[in-house]
Amino acid sequence: MRVEVSPAIEPEELTAGAEVVLAGWVDSRREHGGALIFIDLRDREGITQLVFDLEDCPREVVDAAERLRGEDVIAVTGAVRMRDGGPNPRLQTGEVELVVRKLTVLNKAQTPPFHPTDKDSVPNEELRLKHRYLDLRRPRMQEILRTRHKVLQTARRYFDENGFLEVETPVLYKSTPEGAREFILPSRLQPGMWYALPQSPQLFKQILMVAGCDRYMQICRCFRDEDPRADRQAEFSQIDLEMSFVEREDVMAMMEGFVRRLWKDVMHIDVPPLQRMTYQEAMDRFGIDRPDTRYALEIADVSDLARRTEFGVFQSALAKKGGVVRVIRVPGGADKLTRKITDGYQEFVKTFGAGGAPMVKVTPAGFETGIAKFLEPIRAELTQRLSLQPGDVLLFGADAYPVAVKALGELRQKVARDMGLVPEWGKAWNFLWVVDFPMFARDEESRRWVAMHHPFTAPRADQQKAFVDADPSNENVIGAMVSAGYDIVLNGSEIAGGSVRIHDPAVQSKVFSLLGLSPEQAQEKFSFLLEALKFGAPPHAGIAFGLDRLIMHLCGTENIRDVIAFPKTQIGSDLMTGAPGAVTPEQLKDLHVAAAVRPA
């Protein structure tokens, strides 16, 4: 049987009398004595009301309609007519109904564990993931799938228009144990050897530049075997890009254009030119390298004043190497932040390594509660410097700089939520370029340098020469080197990150050696890149967008699983397919692998 699948009636079909064929799922049924039955027929596009009426339909059609239940799949033929009972303004097709002449039940459905269009409640996520085919029928999920499609199409169109070539890179790759933990796969043909799934196509895209591709794009899957978060999943997607013969500004302009196009096409919003902020400024003012600038609550330095107090916590913090005292002023916090809430903040900052978050309230009479008495000697100056008003709450962070700003940066976001300062979705789109990241960060445990971005990131253009000349043993000099990296931050979430790459083998060697990789080790791991760089590598730079996070923003969801058709749980299970699963001893034997643990 041939079914014309265009179920919800299109506007041009809204003319009475048109004969159409519709197919879809039974959404709901309203029955009046068996002589008059209404069925809401649902498909991807929406809902159309079907009417089965003894006055218009053969008896057997009405009888068959009586046996229909939710999620049955049917096809119907009939005439469109204006509704007798008045329009339903809540339906797009609410003016009309289809008088069914012929009904075909394409497939009966068991009673589903939940109803895709239940308006009262969303089923438990475990159940949604187990029956994802039902979950994806929900209009909200259909909308997300559609937005995701739109983003993919817009990306392909925009980058095609700008001369980018879509190239696919391998998924079976080589283990390069820096960075995130990898998924690995045994080789059958080479006993004892292993592939790894790529954390990103970073090196391939650089090689494509050496290969003369000039401009590359790929919508690719990346794999990182780390614990998930609300916005992180082991298997995720990137819009990956690389350009030759460009500098930082060229890439930034191109990507800004993409973001603007995306928001225009998908949200119908004109994004103004992106603000810029250096890494240092972001850390100083917001305590994080991806500041949410939709609200204030900025961090201020009061180390000099704190030094003049007798408060032991301040004094011991300032005695530390790089010790600081910083503060967040919360306007109106005295009312809204109850004792219970501020007590909670003490525990909260401890998870980020801080000892606590000393607090004080500003009243017309002066400082009260918390550490008020210690602050008395500096009250006037604090009041002036921070423009304090009665009703303010001050939350302090006292520790070595990285610990203090990190704790306050996290606390700032929590306070903003508690104070109701975070605009609801769709009200604010605060895009920001963060630039001038340090090349290296000091890992205190191993007393070694680690790459802030990745080891292929070039120094900022004006620092190239200084970097080559820098004394590797001088921690101050190396620590101060600024890279040509750039991130795009949206409402406090990192949606893209990239850099100008190193195309000079000498610079690349110096980075490797600073990272503690001997020439032999570097050769072992990245020989193909080092080789390629010797054969005429153009200057190149690139970036990658976190596709899933982009979609989250565009759809207003806080959960990455909502924007992935078939996502995994916290422990990496696919509740629908049951992955991961056991394999047979024969499979292991073929792969020359012995399991050290048997599944429980």
Next chain:
RNA sequence: GGGGCGGUAGCUCAAUUGGUUAGAGUACCGGACUGUCGAUCCGGUGGUUGCGGGUUCGAGUCCCGUCCGCCUCGCCA
């Protein structure tokens, strides 16, 4: 590896200090009903309170363990 929240009917939830036969809405089944649109009305089926152990005269409730889901610290070059 650590911290927190949750798991009760197919689904969404309730159940007082540990106390009678674990309830409601919805779905499902049966009946009534010719213009509904979350149809309505009447009746009914439906429970290993995630699982295992313990305390107690008595456990959905308290304790221990465990599984699953979510949030989070560490981790994510």
